[in-house]
Amino acid sequence: TSKKLNVKTGMDTESIKADILSHLRYSLATDIETANKKEFYKSVVLSVMDRLHDSWLNTQKEYREKKTKKIYYISMEFLIGRLLDNALVNLNLEQEFRDACKDLGYDYEEIRDIENDAALGNGGLGRLAACFLDSMATLGLAxxxxxxxxxxxxxxxxxxxxxxxxxxxxxxxxxxxxxxTRPSVMYPVRFYGRSVPYTDEDGHLRFKWENTQHVYALANDIPMPGFRNGVVNNLRLWKATSPKSLDLTSFNQGEYINAVRDIELHENISRVLYPNDKIFVGQELRLKQEYFLVSSTLQDILREYKQQHDDLRDLPKYVAIQCNDTHPNLAVPDLMRILMDEEGFDWETSWDITVKTLSYTNHTVLPEALEKWPVSMLRNLLPRHLQIIYEINKRFINKVHEHFGDDVNRVRRMSIISEGEQPSVQMANLGIVGTHKVNGVAALHTDLIKKTIFRDFFEMYPERFTNKTNGITPRRWLKQCNKPLADLITSEIGDSWITHLSDLRKLDDKVNDKKFMKKYSDIKQQNKERLAAYVKENYGFELNTKAIFDIQIKRIHEYKRQLMLAIYAAAQYNYIKANPDAPVVPRTIIFAGKAAPGYAMAKMFIKLINSISDKINNDPDMEGKLQCFFLDNYSVTLAEQLIPAADVSEQISTAGMEASGTGNMKFALNGAVTIGTLDGANVEIKEEVGDENIIIFGLTVEGVEELRRSGYSSWEYYNADKALKQVIDQIRDGFFEPDHPSLFHTITNSLLDGNDYFLVLADYPAYAEAQKEVDALYSKPDEWFKVALYNTARVGKFSSDRTISDYATDIWGCEDQLNKGRE
Ligand code: 26V
Structure with missing residues (x-):
C-alpha cells in the first residue's frame, strides 16, 4: 500500500494487520501459516494493548502533573469477564479489528470467544466493582x-x-x-510476630511490630479504558510471591526441596477466590488474603502519594479510599499503624487522616454474611492491628457513653469487639467507626440499614450514612451485548445515550411509531433466535423461540427464591396435564447460577430444577407450551447472551433481603419486563418506569415484618392453595425423582416443618397471579412491546456513570474532576 503503516499505534486496518502479524512472529515466535487460534487471539490482544499503552502512560502522567485526587477502589472481587469487546468498543476500533481478522483469515467472533472470563468474583459485588472501573475511566476520574x-x-x-x-x-x-507484571512494584506483607513497646526520643510510648514473617505482593496491571476519551485507568491485582530471604544456600538436598516447597505456601495466599456468597466462614487463609490486599495497596498508595506530596496530613485532600464491603476494612487499623508506628504521628492526627480518607460500602443485611474475625486469630496473625482495634474501641466506647449515657446494652451492641464465648471483631462496626461515609446500595437498603443493623450507629453519626443506588455500565450491558438494539437506538436518537443514559428518555415518544416498534420487537425476536442457536450449540437443547423467555439468572440462594419459579414451572406442568385443550401462552423458563460449594440447600435447588426440567421437557404434552432449562456455568459472558433475549426478568427475592440487585437493571435496559417484589433497586426501577410497566407482587418489607410478628404458618398457605399444595406434595413424594422419592425432603421440610423462613408459600399465590398478568400482557404484543420499550427508555438512572458521579460528589470530594477535558 502507498499509505505508511504505523504498526504499533495506527488506528487503521492495515496497521492493525501488520501489528498482529508482527506479534505472531516477534512476540510468539510463530507465523500466520502455523499459528493456532489461541496464538492468533493473543496477537490480536497484544495489538489492542499496543493501542492502549500511550493513553495509559499519558493518563497516569497527567494525573501526576495535575496532582489529581486519586480514588482507590479496594475490592476482594472484580468480576470483569472478557475484555476484548470492551476494549474495542471503548477505543472505537471494532470495525478495524473485525476487518483485520477477516483479512488474515479469521472470524472475529471466533477469536473473541477464545478469551476466558476473568471471573475474579462471586456475583453482584464483584460485577459492580467492574462496572465502576468502566465508569470511572469514562468519567475521567483518576x-x-x-x-x-x-x-x-x-x-x-x-x-x-x-x-x-x-x-x-x-x-x-x-x-x-x-x-x-511490574517487577518493580513489589511490597512485603507482614504477618505474625508481636507488638513491642518502646519509648522514642521525645519520651513517647510507641510500638514496633517485630519478629514478623512476610510474603511479597507483586503488581499485575490491567488497563481500564474509558469510552472514547483517551483515558486509560488501571486495575492493579496483587500476586503473592515468596520472599527472597528464602535464599537456598548450603542446604542438603532434603532441605533444598522443602525450601522450594515453602515457596508454594507463600504463594497460596493468592491461589483461589473464596466461592461463598453471603456466608461468612472465618478461615485464616481468607483473613490473610484480606490483609494481603490491604497492606500491599496502602503501601502502594502511600509510596505514590509521597512522590507527589510532602505532608501526609493532606492525604484526604488527594486520596479517597473506598472499601467494597467490610473485606478491606483492616485498612482502618493498618493506616493507623502506618501513620503512628512508621510516620510518627500521634493518635489524634492519625485518626483524623484515617477517618477522612476511608469510606465503606455495605452490600448486605444478612447477618450470616457479616464478617466477625475471632480475636484469637487476629492476635496470632496481626497482633499490632488487634492492639490498635482495642484502642479504637476503647475511645469509641467512651464516645458512646458521652453520647448516650450509661446504656449497657447499647454499648454491647455497638462495641467493635463482641465479647462472649468466642470474642470477635465486628468488621462492619469497625468500618462505621473508622470511616467518614458508609453507604448502602439502594434507597430501600440504605433505609433498612439505618433502621436495623446499624440503627445505633445511625443515631450517633447520622451524617455518615448515605445512599448510593447501584448502576451498570451501558457500554457492556447494552452497546456490546445487544448491538442490534444499540444500533437501532443510535439511528433514532443519536449516540449520546452511551455516556448519558438518561437520553434514552427520547425513546418514550417512539411507542406510537409503528415502524420503530416493529424494528424494536424484531430485535428481541432476533436476540431470542441468537440465544437459541447458542444454547443449541453449547447445551444441545432446542429453545422454543415463540415462547415467552422467562429468565432467572443469579447466584442460587434461598432468599432469591429460585424455588418459587421452580414451583410455578411445576404448577404450569400440572395445569397443562389437567387441561390439555386449554389455551396457554407458551413459556420457556431458563435458570442459571452457581451455588456455594458448601450450601447444601442451594445445591438441592439445582437438582430439583433439573428434575422438574426433565419431567417437563420429556413430556410430549408440553410441546409448544412449556419448557424449562438450567444452563450450567453461569458467567458474565453467558449473561451477555441471555439478557438481550429475555422477555421476562425474575427479581423475586423476599422483600428486604436483596440489597439492590443489578441484573434487574440489565434486563430492564434490554427491554425485558420485570416480575418482582418491592425489594432492593426494584423499588426504584418501578419509580422510573412507572407502575404500569413493571409487574410487582407479594409482601413488602413491612408486610414481611407484620406477617412474622403476627405468627406466620406456612401450613396455612400450603392448605389454602390447591395448585401449590399439589406441587409441594409432588416434590415431597418423589414425583420428579421416582428413583429416590425422599430426595427433596430437605426442601419440603424447610417449607413446611421449618416454617418457610423466606416466605415462598406466603408469596406464591400473588406470584402465580402476577404470572397470569404476564401471560395476558404477552398475548397483546403491541402492548407488551410498549411496556418493554418504556423499560429501555426509562432506566437511565441506573447507569453506573450516575452512581459514580454520586460517589464522587458526596463521598470522594472530587466532583470537580468529573468529565474534565471532555466536551
Ligand atoms: C461475603 C463473603 C464472606 C466471606 C467469603 C466471601 C464473601 C463474599 C461476599 C460477601 C458479601 C456479599 C455481599 C453481596 O454480594 N451483596 C450483593 O451486592 C450487590 C452489589 O451491591 C447487590 O446488587 C446485591 O443485591 C447484594 O446481594
Missing part, C-alpha cells in the same frame, strides 16, 4: 481498582445427573495478555 490476582477464579460449574459439580477455573493456564 479511579484505580485494587484486588487480588487469583490463580483460580469462581469455580466452573458442571451438571452431572442434575447435580452441581465444581471444577477449578484455571483461567491463567495459557497466561493472559491483558495483565502486565
Amino acid at each position: 479511579g484505580f481498582g485494587y484486588g487480588i490476582k487469583y490463580d483460580y477464579g469462581i469455580f466452573k460449574q458442571k451438571i452431572h445427573d442434575g447435580y452441581q459439580i465444581e471444577r477449578p477455573d484455571d483461567w491463567l493456564r495459557f497466561g493472559t495478555p491483558w495483565a502486565t
Whole structure:
C-alpha cells in the first residue's frame, strides 16, 4: 500500500494487520501459516494493548502533573469477564479489528470467544466493582481498582445427573495478555510476630511490630479504558510471591526441596477466590488474603502519594479510599499503624487522616454474611492491628457513653469487639467507626440499614450514612451485548445515550411509531433466535423461540427464591396435564447460577430444577407450551447472551433481603419486563418506569415484618392453595425423582416443618397471579412491546456513570474532576 503503516499505534486496518502479524512472529515466535487460534487471539490482544499503552502512560502522567485526587477502589472481587469487546468498543476500533481478522483469515467472533472470563468474583459485588472501573475511566476520574490476582477464579460449574459439580477455573493456564507484571512494584506483607513497646526520643510510648514473617505482593496491571476519551485507568491485582530471604544456600538436598516447597505456601495466599456468597466462614487463609490486599495497596498508595506530596496530613485532600464491603476494612487499623508506628504521628492526627480518607460500602443485611474475625486469630496473625482495634474501641466506647449515657446494652451492641464465648471483631462496626461515609446500595437498603443493623450507629453519626443506588455500565450491558438494539437506538436518537443514559428518555415518544416498534420487537425476536442457536450449540437443547423467555439468572440462594419459579414451572406442568385443550401462552423458563460449594440447600435447588426440567421437557404434552432449562456455568459472558433475549426478568427475592440487585437493571435496559417484589433497586426501577410497566407482587418489607410478628404458618398457605399444595406434595413424594422419592425432603421440610423462613408459600399465590398478568400482557404484543420499550427508555438512572458521579460528589470530594477535558 502507498499509505505508511504505523504498526504499533495506527488506528487503521492495515496497521492493525501488520501489528498482529508482527506479534505472531516477534512476540510468539510463530507465523500466520502455523499459528493456532489461541496464538492468533493473543496477537490480536497484544495489538489492542499496543493501542492502549500511550493513553495509559499519558493518563497516569497527567494525573501526576495535575496532582489529581486519586480514588482507590479496594475490592476482594472484580468480576470483569472478557475484555476484548470492551476494549474495542471503548477505543472505537471494532470495525478495524473485525476487518483485520477477516483479512488474515479469521472470524472475529471466533477469536473473541477464545478469551476466558476473568471471573475474579462471586456475583453482584464483584460485577459492580467492574462496572465502576468502566465508569470511572469514562468519567475521567483518576479511579484505580485494587484486588487480588487469583490463580483460580469462581469455580466452573458442571451438571452431572442434575447435580452441581465444581471444577477449578484455571483461567491463567495459557497466561493472559491483558495483565502486565511490574517487577518493580513489589511490597512485603507482614504477618505474625508481636507488638513491642518502646519509648522514642521525645519520651513517647510507641510500638514496633517485630519478629514478623512476610510474603511479597507483586503488581499485575490491567488497563481500564474509558469510552472514547483517551483515558486509560488501571486495575492493579496483587500476586503473592515468596520472599527472597528464602535464599537456598548450603542446604542438603532434603532441605533444598522443602525450601522450594515453602515457596508454594507463600504463594497460596493468592491461589483461589473464596466461592461463598453471603456466608461468612472465618478461615485464616481468607483473613490473610484480606490483609494481603490491604497492606500491599496502602503501601502502594502511600509510596505514590509521597512522590507527589510532602505532608501526609493532606492525604484526604488527594486520596479517597473506598472499601467494597467490610473485606478491606483492616485498612482502618493498618493506616493507623502506618501513620503512628512508621510516620510518627500521634493518635489524634492519625485518626483524623484515617477517618477522612476511608469510606465503606455495605452490600448486605444478612447477618450470616457479616464478617466477625475471632480475636484469637487476629492476635496470632496481626497482633499490632488487634492492639490498635482495642484502642479504637476503647475511645469509641467512651464516645458512646458521652453520647448516650450509661446504656449497657447499647454499648454491647455497638462495641467493635463482641465479647462472649468466642470474642470477635465486628468488621462492619469497625468500618462505621473508622470511616467518614458508609453507604448502602439502594434507597430501600440504605433505609433498612439505618433502621436495623446499624440503627445505633445511625443515631450517633447520622451524617455518615448515605445512599448510593447501584448502576451498570451501558457500554457492556447494552452497546456490546445487544448491538442490534444499540444500533437501532443510535439511528433514532443519536449516540449520546452511551455516556448519558438518561437520553434514552427520547425513546418514550417512539411507542406510537409503528415502524420503530416493529424494528424494536424484531430485535428481541432476533436476540431470542441468537440465544437459541447458542444454547443449541453449547447445551444441545432446542429453545422454543415463540415462547415467552422467562429468565432467572443469579447466584442460587434461598432468599432469591429460585424455588418459587421452580414451583410455578411445576404448577404450569400440572395445569397443562389437567387441561390439555386449554389455551396457554407458551413459556420457556431458563435458570442459571452457581451455588456455594458448601450450601447444601442451594445445591438441592439445582437438582430439583433439573428434575422438574426433565419431567417437563420429556413430556410430549408440553410441546409448544412449556419448557424449562438450567444452563450450567453461569458467567458474565453467558449473561451477555441471555439478557438481550429475555422477555421476562425474575427479581423475586423476599422483600428486604436483596440489597439492590443489578441484573434487574440489565434486563430492564434490554427491554425485558420485570416480575418482582418491592425489594432492593426494584423499588426504584418501578419509580422510573412507572407502575404500569413493571409487574410487582407479594409482601413488602413491612408486610414481611407484620406477617412474622403476627405468627406466620406456612401450613396455612400450603392448605389454602390447591395448585401449590399439589406441587409441594409432588416434590415431597418423589414425583420428579421416582428413583429416590425422599430426595427433596430437605426442601419440603424447610417449607413446611421449618416454617418457610423466606416466605415462598406466603408469596406464591400473588406470584402465580402476577404470572397470569404476564401471560395476558404477552398475548397483546403491541402492548407488551410498549411496556418493554418504556423499560429501555426509562432506566437511565441506573447507569453506573450516575452512581459514580454520586460517589464522587458526596463521598470522594472530587466532583470537580468529573468529565474534565471532555466536551
Ligand atoms: C461475603 C463473603 C464472606 C466471606 C467469603 C466471601 C464473601 C463474599 C461476599 C460477601 C458479601 C456479599 C455481599 C453481596 O454480594 N451483596 C450483593 O451486592 C450487590 C452489589 O451491591 C447487590 O446488587 C446485591 O443485591 C447484594 O446481594
